Amino acid sequence: MQHHRALTGSLIAAALLLAACGSGAGDTLSASGDAAGAAGAGSLTAHDAGEGAAASDDHSAAAGAPAGGSAHADGATHTPHWAYEGEAGPEAWGSLSEDWALCAAGAEQSPIDVRNTAAAAGATVGGVLTFAYQPSAFEVVDNGHTIQVNLSAAGSVVIEGTPYQLVQFHAHAPSEHTMDSVQFPMEYHLVHKNAAGNLAVVGVIVQQGSAHQEWAKVFAQLPDEGAGAAGSGTIDPNLLLPTDRTLVRYSGSLTTPPCSESVRWHVMLNSLEWSHEQLAAFTARFPHSNRPVQPRNVRDLEVLAG
Numbered sequence: 001m002q003h004h005r006a007l008t009g010s011l012i013a014a015a016l017l018l019a020a021c022g023s024g025a026g027d028t029l030s031a032s033g034d035a036a037g038a039a040g041a042g043s044l045t046a047h048d049a050g051e052g053a054a055a056s057d058d059h060s061a062a063a064g065a066p067a068g069g070s071a072h073a074d075g076a077t078h079t080p081h082w083a084y085e086g087e088a089g090p091e092a093w094g095s096l097s098e099d100w101a102l103c104a105a106g107a108e109q110s111p112i113d114v115r116n117t118a119a120a121a122g123a124t125v126g127g128v129l130t131f132a133y134q135p136s137a138f139e140v141v142d143n144g145h146t147i148q149v150n151l152s153a154a155g156s157v158v159i160e161g162t163p164y165q166l167v168q169f170h171a172h173a174p175s176e177h178t179m180d181s182v183q184f185p186m187e188y189h190l191v192h193k194n195a196a197g198n199l200a201v202v203g204v205i206v207q208q209g210s211a212h213q214e215w216a217k218v219f220a221q222l223p224d225e226g227a228g229a230a231g232s233g234t235i236d237p238n239l240l241l242p243t244d245r246t247l248v249r250y251s252g253s254l255t256t257p258p259c260s261e262s263v264r265w266h267v268m269l270n271s272l273e274w275s276h277e278q279l280a281a282f283t284a285r286f287p288h289s290n291r292p293v294q295p296r297n298v299r300d301l302e303v304l305a306g
């Protein structure tokens with residue numbers, strides 16, 4: 001049973017895991033779940049780390065899609081090194097590659113500070129977004145920036161009638177989105193892709209508490225750094241969502257290079273829990289893996305009863 005609670009600002013501070021930021025977490029490892037995940041083809045092959053395949057992490061699973069074409073369509077494998085700190089850190093992403101210019105120049109970047117109270121004052125719209133997840137085989141990948149779990153047949157979220165297939169999920173520490181400026185120990189992202197290649201991401205905030213049973217399967221089968229491995233059993237993505245699925249929707253971007261925009265973001269207003277041991281297991285490998293919040297600019301936040 002996963003507990004959840006509303007993200008009222010008072011909690012947290014104490015639970016914040018302030019990880020040491022000494023290690024050079026993100027290096028040139030690549031091996032993202034791109035292919036397996038985005039294609040949803042069902043083959044859960046381990047990825048070859050170090051091959052420099054894709055830009056990597058995360059939502060860049062389909063990075064080429066929203067931007068209308070991968071910067072590496074020629075198959076070149078010289079993706080610049082990026083990191084969460086230092087000379088290749090977030091402040092520099094936009095200048096590391098011309099293909100990553102949006103990281104600096106974009107007006108609809110993610111993550112943002114979710115103004116919970118302001119958003120809650122808006123109209124709540126129901127029935128716009130429906131989750132149709134199912135248990136799926138999985139593959140766990142350490143892509144050099146995060147732990148990513150690729151799913152082969154996990155179902156979809158239907159947004160205004162359009163299905164977006166759930167292709168992978170991955171985590172960030174501490175949280176990327178903040179709630180009324182409060183940051184949390186972790187956040188994980190469920191990345192979905194529709195038939196046209198457009199992305200929709202669901203963000204779930206994590207607080208310290210009980211062990212999360214689905215993530216426990218991931219931690220029990222962690223591959224070596226920079227490697228990937230098929231997991232045994234299945235992951236039920238329904239259990240990756242809080243029971244109360246009220247969320248805030250806004251238009252944003254990938255939170256890693258190339259920072260492509262037109263990503264449909266949905267941040268859950270209720271959190272789930274990981275145990276202290278699970279938080280420590282993630283931050284031991286990736287002490288610091290969050291992009292700082294970006295200007296909201298003129299974007300609206302919309303509350304949906306998921």
Ligand SMILES: [Zn+2]
Binds near residue numbers: 172189
């Ligand atoms: Zn992410």
